[in-house]
Amino acid sequence: MTTDALSGGTEDGWRRISxxxxxxxxxxLLVLAVPPFAALALGLGVAGALPAALVVAVLTxxxxxxxxxxxxxxxxxxxxxxxxxxxxxxxxxxxxRVSVVPYGRMQFVDVVAGPFERSFGLATVRLHTAxxxxxxxxxxxxxxxxxxxxxxxxxxxxxRAAGL
Amino acid sequence: xxxxxxxxxxxxxxxxxxxxxGRLVIPAVLVTAQATARGGSTGVRLAVFTALVxxxxxxxxxxxxxxxxxxxxxxxxxxxxxxxxxSRQIPLSRLQAVDIVRPLLGRxxxxxxxxxxxAGSHHGDARLAYLAEGSAEILRARxxxxxxxxxxxxxxxxELPLFHLPAPRLLASTALSALxxxxxxxxxxxxxxxxxxxxxxxxxxxxxxxxxxTAWRRLNSEFDFAVAEAPDGLRLRxxxxxxxxxxxxxxxxxxxxxxxxxxxxxxxxxRVEVDVAGQGQVRRGxxxxxxxxxxxxxxxxxxxALGLVSRVMxxxxxxSTRPPRRARLKSPLRYHFLAAGFDGRAAxxxxxxxxxxxxxxxxxxxxxxxxxxxxxxxxxxxxTLHLDTAGRNVHAVLRDRDAAEADWMMRQLTDLCRAxxxx
Numbered sequence: 001m002t003t004d005a006l007s008g009g010t011e012d013g014w015r016r017i018s019x020x021x022x023x024x025x026x027x028x029l030l031v032l033a034v035p036p037f038a039a040l041a042l043g044l045g046v047a048g049a050l051p052a053a054l055v056v057a058v059l060t061x062x063x064x065x066x067x068x069x070x071x072x073x074x075x076x077x078x079x080x081x082x083x084x085x086x087x088x089x090x091x092x093x094x095x096x097r098v099s100v101v102p103y104g105r106m107q108f109v110d111v112v113a114g115p116f117e118r119s120f121g122l123a124t125v126r127l128h129t130a131x132x133x134x135x136x137x138x139x140x141x142x143x144x145x146x147x148x149x150x151x152x153x154x155x156x157x158x159x160r161a162a163g164l
Numbered sequence: 165x166x167x168x169x170x171x172x173x174x175x176x177x178x179x180x181x182x183x184x185x186g187r188l189v190i191p192a193v194l195v196t197a198q199a200t201a202r203g204g205s206t207g208v209r210l211a212v213f214t215a216l217v218x219x220x221x222x223x224x225x226x227x228x229x230x231x232x233x234x235x236x237x238x239x240x241x242x243x244x245x246x247x248x249x250x251s252r253q254i255p256l257s258r259l260q261a262v263d264i265v266r267p268l269l270g271r272x273x274x275x276x277x278x279x280x281x282x283a284g285s286h287h288g289d290a291r292l293a294y295l296a297e298g299s300a301e302i303l304r305a306r307x308x309x310x311x312x313x314x315x316x317x318x319x320x321x322x323e324l325p326l327f328h329l330p331a332p333r334l335l336a337s338t339a340l341s342a343l344x345x346x347x348x349x350x351x352x353x354x355x356x357x358x359x360x361x362x363x364x365x366x367x368x369x370x371x372x373x374x375x376x377x378t379a380w381r382r383l384n385s386e387f388d389f390a391v392a393e394a395p396d397g398l399r400l401r402x403x404x405x406x407x408x409x410x411x412x413x414x415x416x417x418x419x420x421x422x423x424x425x426x427x428x429x430x431x432x433x434x435r436v437e438v439d440v441a442g443q444g445q446v447r448r449g450x451x452x453x454x455x456x457x458x459x460x461x462x463x464x465x466x467x468x469a470l471g472l473v474s475r476v477m478x479x480x481x482x483x484s485t486r487p488p489r490r491a492r493l494k495s496p497l498r499y500h501f502l503a504a505g506f507d508g509r510a511a512x513x514x515x516x517x518x519x520x521x522x523x524x525x526x527x528x529x530x531x532x533x534x535x536x537x538x539x540x541x542x543x544x545x546x547x548t549l550h551l552d553t554a555g556r557n558v559h560a561v562l563r564d565r566d567a568a569e570a571d572w573m574m575r576q577l578t579d580l581c582r583a584x585x586x587x
Binding site for chain 1: 441531532533534535536537538539542550552553554555559574578581582585586
């Protein structure tokens with residue numbers, strides 16, 4: 001693949017999301033996805049089906065490891081680039097996407113933080129244009145960075161607003 | 165004329181409650197007639213019927229009494245509601261289209277409804293139902309003049325007819341459309357099955373009625389279709405029983421689609437639709453709202469289509485190029501017509517196998533650009549570019565381009581869109 005600014009390279013100006021995101025994803029994985037399988041393994045163990053319990057436990061560990069590796073790859077793919085007239089957002093490792101959102105087209109900017117993100121001091125910035133298909137969002141930003149980005153985008157959007 | 169109220173506030177036409185209530189009378193009569201036919205105490209049923217109609221009439225009259233509107237500088241204000249007061253302010257600079265709708269009963273009484281389409285409105289269209297026919301047209305001219313930033317008293321400009329749809333062609337094209345062909349197939353199947361076992365006829369009642377209703381709705385909404393050009397916008401007129409006159413102000417068109425279904429291609433016909441900004445979700449129960457794009461030409465020749473498109477987008481269409489041959493592996497069917505191109509003003513894309521669709525998007529209307537590459541595309545060194553617009557469902561997709569070319573196109577389009585926006 002090419003390594004230029006648009007299709008997701010390593011050129012200057014690209015910013016990454018917070019380095020705490022891998023830990024956030026690990027916690028989400030362990031809290032949200034693993035417990036039912038762990039409970040199943042434990043239940044089988046208590047019931048006396050020890051081989052089955054071991055198989056379930058090994059499978060769960062393996063799947064969780066693979067999912068975590070996938071989440072890590074996704075984390076590495078995220079990036080954004082504030083250019084003079086537009087914001088670039090790149091994401092995805094299986095399906096790769098790069099969005100270009102001109103500042104003048106932004107209708108409003110959201111900052112959202114779910115309970116997990118909040119406990120890590122992170123937030124998601126979401127951009128909205130008049131087009132429903134625009135899907136520019138940046139998760140896992142430090143709350144200070146998220147606020148800075150929101151204020152900057154809002155100011156730039158106001159300065160360059162273009163009519164429909 | 166509408167009776168004037170205080171301080172420039174105007175009420176709707178006094179016959180509006182008749183028209184609103186009138187819609188209730190027919191179902192009420194039907195229900196009562198059916199109930200009476202089954203027998204039972206006629207007196208009680210009549211009392212219920214009277215109560216229903218009276219309630220409907222009172223509700224319609226109260227609704228008329230509490231509804232008023234006024235034009236206030238650059239905004240239209242509509243106040244309505246007895247218990248929950250609802251006051252809407254409509255900034256006319258954001259007006260996307262104006263429709264005048266005349267239901268059958270309205271035509272008899274000389275009333276029409278004015279509908280205003282707005283961008284980003286979650287409440288659906290703003291309506292003034294009903295106004296006297298003449299005053300609806302005067303008000304439309306006034307609102308459009310304000311929307312264009314002209315003086316309020318600017319008279320409605322003269323118009324130039326561009327296209328008229330002859331009834332035989334509408335009928336022929338409907339018969340040859342997916343709808344008509346499904347209907348024909350259904351009739352063949354029904355006749356065969358009924359010949360073999362007559363009692364099965366009942367099973368075909370529902371689909372036949374459904375098809376007939378759809379076909380009727382289409383004929384009713386596209387009958388006598390005419391497009392005219394006026395300095396304040398494109399005028400679209402159509403209708404058999406209920407007539408609609410729509411006006412799309414210039415510069416509000418987000419995208420144009422020319423579609424050519426398989427059977428129509430043999431006859432050299434195509435359909436032109438324009439996409440206007442608006443929210444995707446529309447109030448439920450609004451028949452017209454479900455039509456997400458509006459036809460600019462229900463059916464016509466390709467030359468007529470290109471003529472109309474050149475009126476909406478007054479510049480030559482850009483040339484398009486084909487994606488590389490290896491794209492056939494990713495889009496085996498679609499590859500047949502796949503092409504895309506752009507210049508400084510617009511992007512054009514072509515796709516489809518059974519129904520060929522050509523989309524044109526002015527670069528000045530592009531909201532965001534997306535570059536997408538799936539796993540298969542990555543193996544084939546392909547990528548797809550999306551140009552998103554505020555339209556409801558048409559947006560340009562430059563599909564399966566060579567990856568390096570897609571990168572180049574993305575950079576080009578980013579700059580061209582910026583320039584087009586500032587022009």
